[in-house]
Amino acid sequence: MADEVILLNFWLSPYGMRVRIALEEKGIKYENREEDFSNKSPLFLQMNPVHKKIPVLIHNGKPVCESLNVVEYIDEVWNHHSPLLPSDPYQRAQARFWANYVDTKVNEIALRFWKTEGEEKEAAKREFLECLKLLEKQLGDKPYFGGDKFGLVDVALIPLVYGFYTYSFYNYFIKDAQYPQITAWVKRCAERESVSKCFPEEQKVKEFVSQKKKNLNSD
């Protein structure tokens, strides 16, 4: 029997994008189901009763939650090609460390940047630049964070950074080639089909953001 793979998702979520990128890297066929947060589906609530968050991967009826956990699961189940984690335990620990750094530190700052204004926003921007500086150093002159192969840290980070890039925020952060390694890495990742096909169209994002603003103003 073929595997049944369903992804409960929201098209703009960077966490959902991580899972989609991992599935694409592995060449796994899956059904993407968009969740309506104003009217959560019974299946969604049944599959992630603890956090009630997307993404949820349902593999042959069983749910896996939390994006990095899902990516590791995908890597372990479909281990026949395109490994996302290295086989050496020390390299694996390094990959998990940096993926966790992205998931906690970078993500927390990015969220703060989106949600605040004025001095708080500027502070978040400064901290984000500090993170980029650290990541630039960590990346060095390697093609990907783990070395020659696209892997867990790339999957964790690219939806966050590419999001900035695509939606015209990139230049706000990364000017005058301050971060040449990261800039080259973003372009390198964007050239991968697994990455480029998982990002929503710029026009769709603009319309969504514009509608959100209208709703806020009419409240």
Add this chain to the structure above:
Amino acid sequence: MADEVILLNFWLSPYGMRVRIALEEKGIKYENREEDFSNKSPLFLQMNPVHKKIPVLIHNGKPVCESLNVVEYIDEVWNHHSPLLPSDPYQRAQARFWANYVDTKVNEIALRFWKTEGEEKEAAKREFLECLKLLEKQLGDKPYFGGDKFGLVDVALIPLVYGFYTYSFYNYFIKDAQYPQITAWVKRCAERESVSKCFPEEQKVKEFVSQKKKNLNSD
């Protein structure tokens, strides 16, 4: 050449205890080095420049940071016996999910409980009890969170819950056998040598807390 294993630690840290428990479970000899946070050692700053936090495991000169990451590393390197993660990918994903739940949700609430007073403290207590309720359900009538074997989730949680238990806070939370499964699980874990030998003496903790209070009052 024998492995050189050094743990940079602080004796009261539940995160450090996780690593110690994992090392004890595996029967690994290691050197425990206490860090003085008021005068951080050059080795410590060199080994964890990103977070500057303990625990840091230094294995043959190379550092691994972040407690759950270290526990997984230990499990992968010393995989000859006492596995802390199951071999089945789905069960592994479940273990990582619940360990992550403990590391984020339970831990955040526990910290808030210690640091606040009055209504905020009461709110943290209520949330902590909700977490315990969920964990009680998840544990069910299994001896350990993963089933018959002591594993990752037990290692992640026991330093937090046993800390409450040992230092007379347990009764504050867990009265009248509200959580019989968790209560039995704490006792079951406490009977393991790997766990009991990693916890500091009650007297030492009391003296430390008393000194901290004196310092606060004299400020």
